[in-house]
Amino acid sequence: MTTHTDNEVETTTPPTKRQRQAARLAESAGAGIKVLLVKIVLLGILDAIAVYALFVLISQQQWLFAGLVVVVTAFFNWLYFSRKNLPAKYLAPGILFLLIFQVFVLFYTGYISLTNYGTGHVGSQEQAVSSLMGSALERVEDSPTYPLTVLDRGGSLSMLVTDPDGEALIGTTGEPLSEVDATFEDGKAVAVDGYTTLNFSQVIARTGEIVELVVPASDDPNDGALRTTDGSNAYLYTSSLEYDEAANTLTDLRTGTVYSDIGTGAFTSPDGEELLPGWQIVVGFDNYVRAFTDESIRGPLIYVTLWTFAFAIISVASTFFLGLFLAIVFNDARMRGRRWYRVALIMPYAFPAFLSTLIWAGMMNQSFGFINEVLLGGLAVPWLTDPVMAKISVLIVNLWLGFPYMFLVCTGALQSIPEELTEAATVDGARPWAVFRLIKLPLLLVTVAPLLIASFAFNFNNFITIYALTGGGPRDSNAPIPVGYTDLLITLVYKVAFTGQDRDYGLASAFSILIFVVVAVISIISFRKTKVLEELN
Numbered sequence: 001m002t003t004h005t006d007n008e009v010e011t012t013t014p015p016t017k018r019q020r021q022a023a024r025l026a027e028s029a030g031a032g033i034k035v036l037l038v039k040i041v042l043l044g045i046l047d048a049i050a051v052y053a054l055f056v057l058i059s060q061q062q063w064l065f066a067g068l069v070v071v072v073t074a075f076f077n078w079l080y081f082s083r084k085n086l087p088a089k090y091l092a093p094g095i096l097f098l099l100i101f102q103v104f105v106l107f108y109t110g111y112i113s114l115t116n117y118g119t120g121h122v123g124s125q126e127q128a129v130s131s132l133m134g135s136a137l138e139r140v141e142d143s144p145t146y147p148l149t150v151l152d153r154g155g156s157l158s159m160l161v162t163d164p165d166g167e168a169l170i171g172t173t174g175e176p177l178s179e180v181d182a183t184f185e186d187g188k189a190v191a192v193d194g195y196t197t198l199n200f201s202q203v204i205a206r207t208g209e210i211v212e213l214v215v216p217a218s219d220d221p222n223d224g225a226l227r228t229t230d231g232s233n234a235y236l237y238t239s240s241l242e243y244d245e246a247a248n249t250l251t252d253l254r255t256g257t258v259y260s261d262i263g264t265g266a267f268t269s270p271d272g273e274e275l276l277p278g279w280q281i282v283v284g285f286d287n288y289v290r291a292f293t294d295e296s297i298r299g300p301l302i303y304v305t306l307w308t309f310a311f312a313i314i315s316v317a318s319t320f321f322l323g324l325f326l327a328i329v330f331n332d333a334r335m336r337g338r339r340w341y342r343v344a345l346i347m348p349y350a351f352p353a354f355l356s357t358l359i360w361a362g363m364m365n366q367s368f369g370f371i372n373e374v375l376l377g378g379l380a381v382p383w384l385t386d387p388v389m390a391k392i393s394v395l396i397v398n399l400w401l402g403f404p405y406m407f408l409v410c411t412g413a414l415q416s417i418p419e420e421l422t423e424a425a426t427v428d429g430a431r432p433w434a435v436f437r438l439i440k441l442p443l444l445l446v447t448v449a450p451l452l453i454a455s456f457a458f459n460f461n462n463f464i465t466i467y468a469l470t471g472g473g474p475r476d477s478n479a480p481i482p483v484g485y486t487d488l489l490i491t492l493v494y495k496v497a498f499t500g501q502d503r504d505y506g507l508a509s510a511f512s513i514l515i516f517v518v519v520a521v522i523s524i525i526s527f528r529k530t531k532v533l534e535e536l537n
Contacts, residue, residue, distance in 0.1 A: 039080055047073060072096070106516070113509035116265045116283050119502045120276040125261075128279040132250065132267070133221045133239035134214050140224070143236040147188045148228055150203055150210055151195035157206070159215045159226060161234050162189045176216035177226070203231040250275060287510035296480040297507075300492070307391070308488045312459040315398045316452055322399065323406025324444075328436075331414050342411070349404030357468035360397045364469075387485035390470050394486050398465050402455070413447040414440065449530040456526075457519050461490045489515050 050073040057066040079085060079092060115121075123131075146161040151170070158172045160182060168182035168189035182189035191197050203210060210231045217223040217236065224238035242251045250259040250267045259267035259275050266278030291297055326345060330338050348356060363370040364383035372379055383393045417440055425435045466472060472487035472495065482495040489511060497508035 043077055043080060046076060109509045109512050112505055113287055113507075113513050114282055114284055115280055115506050116278075116286075117280050117506045117509075118504040121265050121278045121280050123277070123279060125279040128266075128277050129221060129243050129250070130216070131277050132275055133241050133243060134225065136240045137214070137225060137227065137237040138240055139227075140236045140238055146226060146234040146236075148232055148234045149188070149190050150198045150206075150231055151192060152198055152202075153195045157209055157213060158195065159213060159228070159234060160189050160192060160195075161226060162187070168192075171215035171226070173214055176218050207231060283506070287506045288514075290507065291510055291514070300476065300479045300481060300483045301511075304483060304487050304489055304492050307486070308460060311391075311394065311398075311462070311488060312456050314395055315402060315459040315462070316455050318395070318399045319402035319406045319455070320410075320448070320452060322403040323408075324410045326403070326407050327410035327414055331411060342407075345407055346404045348400055349408070353401050354464055354468055356401060357397060357465055360393075360400070361469050364393055384470050385474050387474055390474060390486045394466060394469060397469055398459070398462065401465065402459075405455075409448055409451055410444065413444045416447070417443050445530075450527070453523055453526045453530070457523060460488070460519055461515065462488065463490045463494065466491050467494070 050069050053069050054066055057063075057069065076092065076096075079088060144164045146163060149160040151158040151160050156172060158170055159177075160168065160170050160180070161177070162184075163169055166187065168180050168184070169177040170180040170182075170192060171177035180192055183191040198206070210228060213227065214237075215226045215234075217225055221239070221243050224236050226234040227237050228234045240253050242253055243249075244251065248261045251257070252259070257269050259269050259273075262268050263281070264274070264278070265281040265283075266274040266276060268274050291301055329335070330341055330345075332338075335341075361384065364372075366372060366380055366382050366385060369383070371383070372381055381389065383389050421439055421443075422435050425439055430438070466486055466488055470484065470486045472484035472491045474486075475482070475484045481492075482500045483492055487495070493508045493511045493515070496511065497503055497505050
């Protein structure tokens with residue numbers, strides 16, 4: 001570099017080829033380090049999540065899922081630290097999420113549909129025995145007094161008791177009493193390392209939790225459990241039920257009735273009486289058989305299925321034809337202000353559907369709704385309480401929510417049709433209706449047909465509109481399961497699984513699989529039919 005003073009010009013010698021190569025290498029090395037650091041951080045987060053998941057799965061003895069976590073984590077570490085397989089690095093995250101949120105959910109739902117999982121049949125047989133015997137506990141009249149100290153660790157309460165021999169024992173609802181090294185005061189165990197001892201005011205504040213504590217005396221449920229009524233002393237309680245592990249029976253000591261495991265997931269007496277809770281077992285295709293053979297389920301299932309098809313077909317047809325009509329109207333170049341009309345028409349699509357449905361529910365209220373009070377002059381039209389009117393109301397609201405989407409799609413499809421085709425047909429003497437029916441509509445369906453299939457699948461499972469507007473009602477009082485006249489299959493599944501006193505997850509999962517099969521079959525057939533339209537291109 002040469003520098004001149006005063007008014008002389010400063011000149012710089014351009015870098016040589018070797019210098020430019022060195023600069024590029026330094027820049028690429030710096031970028032490589034940044035990418036490597038980002039890669040290490042992201043994989044570190046993934047590995048930390050995997051380690052945490054392993055601890056949880058191993059503690060629950062879920063060995064299969066623990067093995068899958070190890071394999072997947074090792075694969076991702078190998079993949080992203082390797083210098084090859086670039087396409088796989090982009091595809092792997094998407095495939096992983098697909099497997100977790102789609103494939104796994106589908107197979108797990110299918111598994112649940114083959115079980116009796118539901119109210120009264122949730123846990124294992126051991127949990128059922130513990131719960132049944134715990135619900136039949138009676139205080140032993142000559143029970144010794146166990147001085148009690150209530151401990152807390154991580155929000156969970158434990159009992160620290162001193163037995164008549166002066167030994168310190170600790171236990172929780174899920175863990176039986178066991179010996180522990182404790183600090184004693186006046187012959188009473190009062191503290192254990194790693195636990196927080198509750199003082200008097202804390203015991204008073206958590207009396208409800210403390211009274212509910214039932215700590216097994218040992219691994220044998222027949223040995224009873226310790227309970228307390230005041231938080232300062234515990235007493236031995238034994239169950240009026242006796243469990244025979246060898247025979248796998250429960251005996252009611254008061255009546256002498258023997259309840260046996262007959263393979264139905266519950267202890268059952270000779271006269272058919274079941275003790276609940278039971279436990280979860282695999283029942284095969286019993287849920288599917290019940291859905292089609294049990295009259296109390298088959299009747300509601302049939303008319304809900306018919307209404308679901310009707311709702312989906314009418315919704316797709318009405319929204320499509322209204323959207324197409326408006327698209328044709330506002331596609332005319334002679335209309336002024338088309339831009340503002342189009343903006344106004346897509347407002348229902350831009351506004352959240354859930355809130356729109358709630359507003360419609362308020363306007364359709366029979367007593368003080370806007371439609372009855374203002375538009376109809378005080379008429380008491382039962383929009384949401386009459387079975388027929390409720391279905392009409394649902395279709396009207398879904399039309400309001402759905403036509404803007406079809407309007408946008410049809411507008412774009414119409415604008416993509418070459419003007420030369422319509423002009424040539426007009427010159428040949430074709431009328432406007434013939435031009436639309438023979439030229440525009442077939443070309444329009446090439447673009448819109450797949451979207452119509454997707455719209456059918458969406459409306460077949462349109463949970464939000466139904467549940468926010470009518471809740472599936474009005475309720476069918478004659479049906480033994482919670483079902484209403486506007487329920488779709490998807491809302492029926494929700495009600496069977498999550499509402500009412502008896503929640504049958506197995507039956508709801510069977511319904512879900514049936515919905516999946518129906519939608520999949522219809523979609524496959526429809527997509528094959530749409531291939532005919534591709535020849536128009």
